[in-house]
Amino acid sequence: MKSEKCKMARVTSLVLTFAICILPFAFIQDLYAQAPFYQGKTITIIVGTKAGDVYDLYARAIAQFMPKHIPGNPNFIVQNMTGAGSLIAANHVYNLGKPDGLTLGAIFPALYFDQLTGRKEVKFDWTKFTWIGSPTVSNHFIYMRADTPYKTIDDVRNAKEAPKCGSTGTASTGYYMPKLFEETIGAKFNIVTGYQSGGDIDLAAERGEIVCRSFTITAYHAREPFHTWRKKGFVRELVQTGKKRDPRLPNVPTIYELMEKYKTPEDARRLATVILAAGDVGRPYVGPPGVPPDRVKILREAFVKTMNDADFKGEAAKRKLELDLVSGEELEALAKEVIAQPPETVERMKRVLGK
Amino acid sequence: MLDAFVSGFWQVVAWPAFGYLLIGIAIGFFVGLLPGLGGLATLALMLPFSYTIKQPVEAFCFLLGMLAVTGTTGDITSILFGIPGEGSSAALILDGYPMSKKGEAGRALGAAIMSSVVGATIGALSLAISIPIMRPLVLLFGSPELFIIAIMGISFIGTLAGSSLIKGLLAGGIGLMLAAIGVDPQTGAIRYTFGSLYLWDRLDIIPVTVGLFAIPEIVDLAVRGTSIAEKRSEKLTGVMEGVKDTFRHFWLVMRCSLIGVYFGVLPVLGANVAQWMAYGHAVQGLKDRNLAGKGAIEGVLGPGSANNSTRGGDLIPTVAFGIPGSGAMALLLGALLIVGLQPGPEMLKTRLDVTFAMVWILIIANIIVAALCFLILNQLAALTFIRGGLLIPFLLLLVFIGSFTANNSLNDLVVTLISGVVGYYMVLQGWPRPPLILGLILGKIAENYLWISTAAYGTKWLLFPSVIFLIVLTVVIIAFPTIKERRGRARYERPEGTI
Numbered sequence: 001m002k003s004e005k006c007k008m009a010r011v012t013s014l015v016l017t018f019a020i021c022i023l024p025f026a027f028i029q030d031l032y033a034q035a036p037f038y039q040g041k042t043i044t045i046i047v048g049t050k051a052g053d054v055y056d057l058y059a060r061a062i063a064q065f066m067p068k069h070i071p072g073n074p075n076f077i078v079q080n081m082t083g084a085g086s087l088i089a090a091n092h093v094y095n096l097g098k099p100d101g102l103t104l105g106a107i108f109p110a111l112y113f114d115q116l117t118g119r120k121e122v123k124f125d126w127t128k129f130t131w132i133g134s135p136t137v138s139n140h141f142i143y144m145r146a147d148t149p150y151k152t153i154d155d156v157r158n159a160k161e162a163p164k165c166g167s168t169g170t171a172s173t174g175y176y177m178p179k180l181f182e183e184t185i186g187a188k189f190n191i192v193t194g195y196q197s198g199g200d201i202d203l204a205a206e207r208g209e210i211v212c213r214s215f216t217i218t219a220y221h222a223r224e225p226f227h228t229w230r231k232k233g234f235v236r237e238l239v240q241t242g243k244k245r246d247p248r249l250p251n252v253p254t255i256y257e258l259m260e261k262y263k264t265p266e267d268a269r270r271l272a273t274v275i276l277a278a279g280d281v282g283r284p285y286v287g288p289p290g291v292p293p294d295r296v297k298i299l300r301e302a303f304v305k306t307m308n309d310a311d312f313k314g315e316a317a318k319r320k321l322e323l324d325l326v327s328g329e330e331l332e333a334l335a336k337e338v339i340a341q342p343p344e345t346v347e348r349m350k351r352v353l354g355k
Numbered sequence: 356m357l358d359a360f361v362s363g364f365w366q367v368v369a370w371p372a373f374g375y376l377l378i379g380i381a382i383g384f385f386v387g388l389l390p391g392l393g394g395l396a397t398l399a400l401m402l403p404f405s406y407t408i409k410q411p412v413e414a415f416c417f418l419l420g421m422l423a424v425t426g427t428t429g430d431i432t433s434i435l436f437g438i439p440g441e442g443s444s445a446a447l448i449l450d451g452y453p454m455s456k457k458g459e460a461g462r463a464l465g466a467a468i469m470s471s472v473v474g475a476t477i478g479a480l481s482l483a484i485s486i487p488i489m490r491p492l493v494l495l496f497g498s499p500e501l502f503i504i505a506i507m508g509i510s511f512i513g514t515l516a517g518s519s520l521i522k523g524l525l526a527g528g529i530g531l532m533l534a535a536i537g538v539d540p541q542t543g544a545i546r547y548t549f550g551s552l553y554l555w556d557r558l559d560i561i562p563v564t565v566g567l568f569a570i571p572e573i574v575d576l577a578v579r580g581t582s583i584a585e586k587r588s589e590k591l592t593g594v595m596e597g598v599k600d601t602f603r604h605f606w607l608v609m610r611c612s613l614i615g616v617y618f619g620v621l622p623v624l625g626a627n628v629a630q631w632m633a634y635g636h637a638v639q640g641l642k643d644r645n646l647a648g649k650g651a652i653e654g655v656l657g658p659g660s661a662n663n664s665t666r667g668g669d670l671i672p673t674v675a676f677g678i679p680g681s682g683a684m685a686l687l688l689g690a691l692l693i694v695g696l697q698p699g700p701e702m703l704k705t706r707l708d709v710t711f712a713m714v715w716i717l718i719i720a721n722i723i724v725a726a727l728c729f730l731i732l733n734q735l736a737a738l739t740f741i742r743g744g745l746l747i748p749f750l751l752l753l754v755f756i757g758s759f760t761a762n763n764s765l766n767d768l769v770v771t772l773i774s775g776v777v778g779y780y781m782v783l784q785g786w787p788r789p790p791l792i793l794g795l796i797l798g799k800i801a802e803n804y805l806w807i808s809t810a811a812y813g814t815k816w817l818l819f820p821s822v823i824f825l826i827v828l829t830v831v832i833i834a835f836p837t838i839k840e841r842r843g844r845a846r847y848e849r850p851e852g853t854i
Binding site for chain 1: 396398399400402403406493494497498538540541542543550552553555556622623672676677678679685686688689692693697698699700701762763764802803804806807810811812
């Protein structure tokens, strides 16, 4: 009898202890209901390049400053997922990322080329990504060694022998930008591909192995050997790809001006629009399809606020990261525009991309 | 110039620069020891920390100091466990690990570290001396020349083949074929990827090297059921013996250091290739080539010095043009920009002291790390006497973590495992492994530069004087062992034994 009582008391006390222990959890649900979604959460940015690459540098800077612009101040983690020119990262975010607004990808802007040309490795629909924003745009230009007879793009059009441009591979702008100039304005280039890196191409230009290269206007103004080159007049800038002339290259014609001048037919212009859109997409941040609209709104707004944050701007200037915001809405519109292409344009595109 | 040289020294040893140097060395020390986790990846991770450092020299003490010592401590892992601590330390396994098995780990470590110091010093001095002639030096090598140098490297397969030339050539051929995997840069064609996106970027050299060399040794250790060192030598360590060896073979160390500098200056080749060239050169010079792969001290000294001297060579194109000579240099260049310096001709005029500070950092960092190593070498060498069963789980963990850091992909582990199985059977059947690695590294380089040379010059490049000179040199290098062997046939037969 006594033991029975004892047992009862023990059970009661156990139940009581248990109740006391779980009591606080009963309120947590309520607490969370009031707290912002992102409180205590972690957002992962999956970067499609190695640590230290420019894409990675942007992502790490954004991961540092974006939390304070999101209600609930979530943590940010940057994870590098390299391979296949960020296609692996894009496939991963699109298919394996949960649409909960906690997974973002930093991917290459020209990945839609692969979708358009029908590469079977592409496991995404470019238009269905959740577009958050891009910190910058990247317009390109072509440099030409000054001691060659090609003083302007006209000289390249009329030359008997095409100048040799260096590139790393067919998927690089060093390859397809000169090709685009062939398609649109009839300039002829002889593209030498297989260099290991941009620096490798610049050394080849110093040696005279090649005489021209296409890459970003930003990089051209950010570092050596280009400061020395400009000062010595080692190279000339032939053309640029932006819609407007870059303030740093006021005397260099844009491809759009040249297409006007040479009366480029409509289909070639459409090709130019599709390919050059990658420059306007910049260095985009995307989420998987189907992120709830309220969270998309939060992320897009936070992205814009981060880009306008004075501290972030200061840090970006210090790290030599150029800022030129493209909003998520703009990216979404661009994505829809580039994917809707007639088959003729796609065929021409394959030719330009060496496929 | 002398002022800048002296000023560079004082800037490095001044506080807080020296403190940053010590932190960099401490990080580099462990990064080097851990297999796979390389100087490049660590540099990328540490770069943000350098943003807060205001003075260029201080930032460089931290970053370059770290990078400078990874090569040295990477050698230690290769020698003690047969696992490449860095991609550029794999060649030290060939003779260093057999020395450990013989109970001579101390001597091998002493030799590796002393030769590293000599190599680093020569690399750094080459950087200093070449300042006036940097630009022509770098411009000397165009794509045709790089192609022939890659072919020259491939011809070293004969030297690295060990007992069976046929097996060596076949292994090299397999390596060249493996190098074809991935997206071809000329046409964008996708070769041998079997639908795997991972293979688009070609086989990564780290998982292949780690698998090929480390896993067979670990299996062997498990099968033997003993400690790494099979017998306890009378003298436990003999570290000083190794130091003396460095000076006994001083000219070999000098020549191999210069090989390292040379490959550092050439874009894209670097320490990964230089170590094998230096090893081949060192083994070629052996009086009795039977000893190669069985614990010849020359086989430790050669790559030990070469993989450190490349750092100095690497810096030459970076400083002369502001064009990075390697991935690590590209990151350093980024750091330079952030502290407000523009490497290139302008910096050589206005901030020559910074260039000299780099020279001093390379030298001082290596001397400090060597001193540190000598303090603990006896303890490190004692690891080879621990029972294998206790070491194996730890070593396997290191191997797989190391491989995984190459691309943070599970596929890295698959590649490591497959390479491990292949490596094990190669050892079992007496196939030499270095030719396969060499083929894999050089195949891509040879292919690319052949295409570039032909696209840029047609067939004219075949008649460039520099190309003809290099072709002749290659033929001499190929023929040299045969000629020497013919002469010496009375003395010994073709070497037995497998590397």
